[in-house]
Each structure stands twice: as C-alpha cells, then as structure tokens.
Amino acid sequence: MIWSKEETLSRKEIEKIQLERLQETVNRVYEKVEPYRKKMDEKGVKPSDIKTLKDLSKLPFVTKQDMRDTYPFGLFAVEKDKLVRIHASSGTTGKPTVVGYTQKDLEMWTECVSRIACMGGATEKDVAQICFGYGMFTGALGLHYGLENIGATIIPSSTGNSEKQIMYMKDFGTTLLVATPSYALRRAEVALSMGIDPKKDLKVKIGLVGSELLTDAMRAEMHKFWGEDMLVTSNYGMSELMGPGVSGECECLDGMHINEDFFIPEIINPKTGEVLPAGEKGELVITCIKKEGLPLIRYRTKDITRLIYEPCKCGRTFVRMENLSGRSDDMLKIRGVNVFPSQIEEVILNFDELGPHYEIIVEREGYSDMLTIRVELAKATDSFAELEKISRGVKNKLKIMLGLDAKVKLESPNTLQRFEGKAKRIKDLRSL
Amino acid sequence: MVAKQLSVFIENRQGRLHEVLDVLKLNKINILSLSLADTTEYGLLRLIVNDPEKGKDKLTFAGFSTMTTDVLVIKIDHKAGSLQGLLENLSDRGINIEYMYGLSVDGEDAFVVLKTSDLEEALQTLKKIGVTTLSTEDLKDIK
Numbered sequence: 001m002i003w004s005k006e007e008t009l010s011r012k013e014i015e016k017i018q019l020e021r022l023q024e025t026v027n028r029v030y031e032k033v034e035p036y037r038k039k040m041d042e043k044g045v046k047p048s049d050i051k052t053l054k055d056l057s058k059l060p061f062v063t064k065q066d067m068r069d070t071y072p073f074g075l076f077a078v079e080k081d082k083l084v085r086i087h088a089s090s091g092t093t094g095k096p097t098v099v100g101y102t103q104k105d106l107e108m109w110t111e112c113v114s115r116i117a118c119m120g121g122a123t124e125k126d127v128a129q130i131c132f133g134y135g136m137f138t139g140a141l142g143l144h145y146g147l148e149n150i151g152a153t154i155i156p157s158s159t160g161n162s163e164k165q166i167m168y169m170k171d172f173g174t175t176l177l178v179a180t181p182s183y184a185l186r187r188a189e190v191a192l193s194m195g196i197d198p199k200k201d202l203k204v205k206i207g208l209v210g211s212e213l214l215t216d217a218m219r220a221e222m223h224k225f226w227g228e229d230m231l232v233t234s235n236y237g238m239s240e241l242m243g244p245g246v247s248g249e250c251e252c253l254d255g256m257h258i259n260e261d262f263f264i265p266e267i268i269n270p271k272t273g274e275v276l277p278a279g280e281k282g283e284l285v286i287t288c289i290k291k292e293g294l295p296l297i298r299y300r301t302k303d304i305t306r307l308i309y310e311p312c313k314c315g316r317t318f319v320r321m322e323n324l325s326g327r328s329d330d331m332l333k334i335r336g337v338n339v340f341p342s343q344i345e346e347v348i349l350n351f352d353e354l355g356p357h358y359e360i361i362v363e364r365e366g367y368s369d370m371l372t373i374r375v376e377l378a379k380a381t382d383s384f385a386e387l388e389k390i391s392r393g394v395k396n397k398l399k400i401m402l403g404l405d406a407k408v409k410l411e412s413p414n415t416l417q418r419f420e421g422k423a424k425r426i427k428d429l430r431s432l
Numbered sequence: 433m434v435a436k437q438l439s440v441f442i443e444n445r446q447g448r449l450h451e452v453l454d455v456l457k458l459n460k461i462n463i464l465s466l467s468l469a470d471t472t473e474y475g476l477l478r479l480i481v482n483d484p485e486k487g488k489d490k491l492t493f494a495g496f497s498t499m500t501t502d503v504l505v506i507k508i509d510h511k512a513g514s515l516q517g518l519l520e521n522l523s524d525r526g527i528n529i530e531y532m533y534g535l536s537v538d539g540e541d542a543f544v545v546l547k548t549s550d551l552e553e554a555l556q557t558l559k560k561i562g563v564t565t566l567s568t569e570d571l572k573d574i575k
Binding site for chain 1: 437439441442443469471473474476478492495496497498499501530547
C-alpha cells in the first residue's frame with residue numbers, strides 16, 4: 001500500500017516542491033542560525049543565489065563536527081521553548097549530537113515513518129514489536145509513532161530480556177519485527193534454544209530492519225531463521241536528519257525510496273566534495289527542507305551509496321538509494337586496500353557451517369597490517385579436515401573478494417559478543 | 433556393534449579444556465577414554481563416556497560445538513603384535529584408520545577406539561575374524 005499521494009508525484013512536481021521548500025529553508029537558516037550565516041558569508045553565497053535546485057551545490061556542507069562545535073543547540077533554527085522533544089545520538093566519540101523537534105517536526109517524522117512502514121508491507125492489522133532501545137536513540141520512538149499512525153498494534157518491548165521478548169512474540173501474536181538485523185538473528189537463536197522455531201511457532205512475517213547495514217547475505221540469513229516468506233526491508237535515517245524514515249525499501253527490494261518532499265539527496269566525492277553525476281557511487285549528502293527545529297543543509301552522512309532515478313515497479317516516483325555499501329568512516333584501509341565490513345560479512349554468511357556473527361580484528365605486526373576474522377561454528381564436526389576446509393574456504397573467498405590474506409579463527413557458538421543496538425564488529429588495534 | 437564417541441571443538445585458549453571437564457563433572461558423566469588433538473588454532477577433544485547423549489546435550493547447552501560419532505571399540509589381547517594383526521586385516525580390505533586411541537582397563541584385555549573410513553566394512557571384517565566390538569551399552573559396565 002502507498003501511504004501518501006506525494007509518493008507518486010511526477011519528477012517535475014517533486015522538483016517544484018523541493019525548490020520552494022529549499023529556498024524557504026535557506027532563507028530561514030540564514031536569518032536565524034548564526035553559524036550558517038557565517039559559513040555562507042565565508043563562501044560568498046546569499047539565500048537569493050538559490051534560484052534552481054542545481055544551486056544547492058553552492059551552499060556549504062554541514063558535518064557532525066559542526067554539530068559538536070555548536071553543542072548542544074547552536075544549529076537550531078527555533079527558540080528552545082518551541083521544541084517539544086529532544087533526542088541525542090549515541091556519541092561514540094565525545095559529546096553526543098543533539099537534535100530537537102517542534103510539534104510540526106514530529107508530525108513530519110511520523111508521516112515519513114508511516115510511509116516506509118507501508119513500503120515494508122505493514123498494515124493496520126499488524127502487531128509490531130519494537131526491539132530498539134527506547135530512550136535518547138531515535139530508532140524506537142520513530143518507528144513507534146509511524147507504525148501507530150497507520151493503526152498497527154505496538155509492543156514497545158525495547159531491547160534486552162531475550163526470553164521475555166520471545167514470550168511476547170508468541171503470546172501476543174507479533175507479526176512485525178523492528179530491530180537491527182543482528183538483533184533479529186540473535187532473537188531467532190534464543191527462540192530456538194527455548195524450543196521455539198520462529199518459522200513454525202511464531203507469526204512474524206515482516207521485518208523492518210535498520211540502524212545497521214542489511215546485505216543480501218544477511219537478508220538470506222534472516223529468511224533462513226525466520227522463514228522464506230518473511231518480507232525483510234531495510235530503512236534508513238539518522239538522528240541528525242530526523243531519525244528513521246529518511247528512506248525505506250519497498251517490496252521490490254531494489255533500493256530505498258527517499259522521502260523527497262522532505263529531503264534532497266546528493267552524491268559527492270568524499271575527498272573533493274564535488275557533486276557526482278546521477279548514478280555514480282559516493283557519499284550521500286542530505287538537505288532537510290521541511291524541518292523547523294534543526295534543518296540541516298547539505299549534511300554529510302558519511303554513508304556510501306548511489307541514487308537510482310529509474311522508475312520503480314512499485315509505482316512510487318521518489319528516487320531510490322542503493323542499500324548502503326558501507327560508511328566512509330567504517331571503511332578500513334588494510335595494506336592499502338579499502339575494505340568494508342559488509343564485504344567480509346557477505347563471505348561469512350555464504351558458509352552454512354558458520355553462524356552469522358563475526359568480529360574483524362586489524363592489528364599491526366611490524367610494518368604490516370594483519371587481518372583476523374573471528375567466526376563461530378554453527379555445525380559441529382569431528383573432523384580436522386572439515387574444520388580446515390571451512391577456514392581455508394573463508395580465506396580463499398576473502399582473498400578473491402578483497403585481494404587480502406586474512407587469518408580465520410574458528411570459535412565455539414556464542415563466543416562472540418552479541419549487541420543489543422548497532423553491532424560493533426570491528427576492532428582496529430592499529431591506532432592504539 | 434558400534435559405540436558413540438563424543439567430540440568437542442575447543443579453541444586453543446586457556447581454560448577451555450577445563451570448562452568441558454567441568455560440565456562433565458557437574459553432570460556426573462564419567463570419562464572412560466579421551467584423545468586430544470590440536471592445531472595451532474583449535475583442537476578436537478574426543479571422548480568415550482558412559483552417557484554420550486547426555487554429554488552432548490549438556491555441552492551444547494554450555495555453548496560448545498559438540499557431536500557424537502560412531503566409532504569402533506575393539507577388545508584385543510593384551511600382548512605384543514595383536515594390534516598389528518588386527519590392523520593388517522583392515523588394511524588388506526582398503527579400510528583406512530582416521531584416528532585411534534587406547535582405552536585403559538585393568539585385566540587381561542586391552543581396548544582400542546578406532547575411527548575408520550568405512551564403518552560397515554570394518555564391522556564385517558572384524559566379525560569375520562572373530563573380534564569383539566563393544567557398544568555404548570557394554571561400555572557402561574566397564575568400571
């Protein structure tokens with residue numbers, strides 16, 4: 001089901017809305033947000049210079065660092081008393097980044113998430129269990145209001161207490177799961193250890209996953225545990241921009257539709273900042289054009305993707321962004337080779353003998369980088385030949401995929417750390 | 433007759449073997465024989481115990497990658513050359529020994545645990561030459 005008529009507007013109509021809203025937003029931040037005015041003045045660009053959508057590239061970028069430098073409310077475009085909610089990012093390095101919403105911002109957010117929930121197959125009949133941590137993190141409340149808005153029944157179970165999560169699923173008849181892919185897989189493991197087969201004993205048929213990359217291999221793994229008929233879609237967002245709901249995958253599973261009446265996407269070369277032609281891969285830059293509280297302009301997401309403008313079979317006209325191939329700051333440079341954890345994940349998930357959890361360790365030995373992958377055995381064996389075959393198989397596949405030699409360490413089941421939120425699977429020990 | 437061997441994957445990490453033995457002790461599972469082979473990264477612990485199925489369940493629950501395998505437990509005379517004679521018979525029929533270890537018991541007889549390339553063929557051969565193999569049930573009586 002398509003939630004809003006905006007999602008099927010013609011390109012011309014979309015661009016008309018975008019330009020109007022962009023001009024309005026740029027005028028407003030120039031007037032109200034001092035750091036923006038300074039940045040624009042430094043670049044010698046005035047709001048009146050924005051005459052077409054192409055002129056967007058004249059505007060300066062905003063980065064996470066800008067948000068930290070103006071912590072907590074420096075980039076806000078409204079008085080503090082107009083805010084009705086505040087969220088903050090996890091802030092893995094130093095101070096968190098703070099985001100604020102006006103009443104209208106919350107309404108827009110709910111609208112955006114309702115759209116992506118419908119893209120993922122949700123209806124008012126669904127019983128949606130939200131396994132994101134409630135709190136300062138935008139994920140849980142974003143999905144919560146969006147799904148409630150379409151009439152689904154919400155189970156705000158948050159994270160943790162594994163057995164109880166499974167009990168709710170079984171007793172309340174959960175049909176839709178909101179989680180990170182790794183958390184959803186972990187729950188399936190817990191269910192199995194309780195003697196409950198998610199495929200047969202639970203009714204979960206829809207997975208709305210986010211906050212972590214969903215690779216094809218990970219999706220296959222989800223199907224293996226939760227059933228072939230489960231519709232698993234990924235959605236995208238980040239607290240700085242609003243939270244989840246910036247874009248989402250429809251049933252065609254061929255990229256995530258960006259809510260273009262609220263966000264303008266651009267793809268840039270992450271090194272030079274230059275805008276790349278349509279269809280090329282690069283860093284995603286997003287401009288918020290309908291937000292009141294924190295309307296970030298040309299925010300550098302650090303996420304690597306490409307935009308797909310060809311029409312989608314689902315009937316929606318909003319541009320799609322390809323499922324992420326990584327984050328520019330997640331990217332590891334090992335012996336001069338660019339490595340995305342998602343590539344390693346894809347290799348591992350292709351081995352039935354291995355579980356879906358892994359850890360990537362990069363160390364420095366002398367002047368050379370050493371890559372070690374820790375994986376868990378999913379099938380027991382009594383044969384060294386078999387074990388040898390698995391680790392050699394992974395090594396060979398990694399060599400083909402990355403052109404790098406890696407050490408593969410087989411571990412017992414449940415040895416590697418499990419994560420309730422975003423999985424932290426990389427240990428880069430080189431910088432220590 | 434075949435016996436069930438319990439196989440456990442263990443990483444080469446301090447205390448891992450100890451953890452396995454802890455689980456067996458807690459569940460009162462008696463070890464009749466064991467063999468531990470290893471590479472630089474990991475090892476396989478192979479055990480003949482009085483209750484292999486229980487051992488497998490408890491170790492799996494404790495997070496170990498564990499399985500049972502059919503092996504031959506063979507009674508042979510406790511004298512020089514008896515093992516050689518036995519293996520010759522198997523070798524003549526093209527049956528390979530994948531691994532083997534001893535089972536210690538007091539008395540006149542000795543026991544060896546054999547994992548062969550072809551279990552059925554090995555059983556037939558042993559039967560023909562009148563060699564006794566023990567089942568898991570038989571092993572329960574060995575003190």
